[in-house]
Amino acid sequence: MTTGPTDALITATGLVKRFGDFVAVDGIDVEVRPGESFGFLGPNGAGKSSTMRMIGCVSPVTDGHLRIFGLDPARDGKQIRARMGVVPQLDQLDEQLTVQDNMVLYGRYFDIPRAECKRRTAELLEFVQLSDRAGSRIEPLSGGMKRRVTIARSLINEPELLLLDEPTTGLDPQARHVLWDRLYRLKQQGVTLVLTTHYMDEAEQLCDRLVVMDNGRIVAEGSPRELISRHSTREVLELRYAAGTNDDRSDELLGIGDRSEVLPDRVLIYADNGEAALAEVHARASYPESALVRRSSLEDVFLRLTGRTLVD
Missing domain, CATH: 3.40.50.300 (P-loop containing nucleotide triphosphate hydrolases)
Structure with missing residues (x-):
C-alpha cells in the first residue's frame, strides 16, 4: 500500500x-x-x-x-x-x-x-x-x-x-x-x-x-x-570582554535579562529587549570590548537544550 x-x-x-x-x-x-x-x-x-x-x-x-x-x-x-x-x-x-x-x-x-x-x-x-x-x-x-x-x-x-x-x-x-x-x-x-x-x-x-x-x-x-519562541528570548546581547576574563563577569552581570551563558569567546545575555540589557550593563560600569544585539536563532535553542553550540 x-x-x-x-x-x-x-x-x-x-x-x-x-x-x-x-x-x-x-x-x-x-x-x-x-x-x-x-x-x-x-x-x-x-x-x-x-x-x-x-x-x-x-x-x-x-x-x-x-x-x-x-x-x-x-x-x-x-x-x-x-x-x-x-x-x-x-x-x-x-x-x-x-x-x-x-x-x-x-x-x-x-x-x-x-x-x-x-x-x-x-x-x-x-x-x-x-x-x-x-x-x-x-x-x-x-x-x-x-x-x-x-x-x-x-x-x-x-x-x-x-x-x-x-x-x-x-x-x-x-x-x-x-x-x-x-x-x-x-x-x-x-x-x-x-x-x-x-x-x-x-x-x-x-x-x-x-x-x-x-x-x-x-x-x-x-x-x-x-x-x-519556546526555548529562547526575542533578542540576545553578545558581549566580548578581554580574552580569558569572561568567567570573571558573572557577578557584575547577574540578573540582567532572563538568563546568561558564558562561552569561551563571549557572554550571551538573553532578553526581550537587548538594548535595555546593554544599557543595564553600562549602568553597572561594565564595559565590554564590543557588544552586539541580535535576534535569537536556532543556535541559541541548541545551546539552551544541550549546553553547547552547534559547531562544538
Whole structure:
C-alpha cells in the first residue's frame, strides 16, 4: 500500500541504528508530510546522516519501524529509491565526464531512455542555471557549480522526495543563497525536501519543521519560529570582554535579562529587549570590548537544550 495524498510520506517510530556497541540513532520518532521541507539540525555526530541513510534505503534499520511512501525499506528499497532523489554530503560526480554525460549516465540507472535523459538534462541544467556548462567537464567547476550539478542530477528521475545531506557545507555565502533559491523553487513545485544541516540560518530559511538532534536523540521538534519562541528570548546581547576574563563577569552581570551563558569567546545575555540589557550593563560600569544585539536563532535553542553550540 502506498501513501494517500494526506498521509505521511515518512514515518519513523522508535528508529534505532547501531554500529557494534555504538548507538548512532537512539529510538527517534519522525513524521514527514507531503510537500513540506523537513530538517534534521545538529552538530557532527548527532545521528543526522545515519538517519538519512536509513531513509535513503542504503543502511538497514537496526530496530524500530520505518516506512517511506507507506513501503518497507527492507523489502521495497528499489521501489522507494525510484521515487526518491538523493544529494549526498560529498559530490559523487565523475570529474572526467562532462556535466551532461554525468546527468545522462545517472538517468540510465533508472532505465530512462537516453533521449528522455537528454531532454530532462537540458531542463534541469536550465533550472540550476548551468545550461552554458552542459559540455564542460566537472573537474574545473567551482564547488557551488558542482553542488548544483549534483542537485540537478538527483532530480532526473522526477522524484517526489529529495534527501539532502549537508547541502551547502563548504560553499561561500553567494553559492549558498543560489542553492537555497533552487530548493525553495522545488518545494513550490510540490517536491518534499528532507535535509540535514548544522547551519541554523539554513534551517531557518528552508525548513517548515525540524528536529534538533544530539547524541542520537531528538531533543526538540517544531517550526523554527516555535522552537525559538519556546526555548529562547526575542533578542540576545553578545558581549566580548578581554580574552580569558569572561568567567570573571558573572557577578557584575547577574540578573540582567532572563538568563546568561558564558562561552569561551563571549557572554550571551538573553532578553526581550537587548538594548535595555546593554544599557543595564553600562549602568553597572561594565564595559565590554564590543557588544552586539541580535535576534535569537536556532543556535541559541541548541545551546539552551544541550549546553553547547552547534559547531562544538
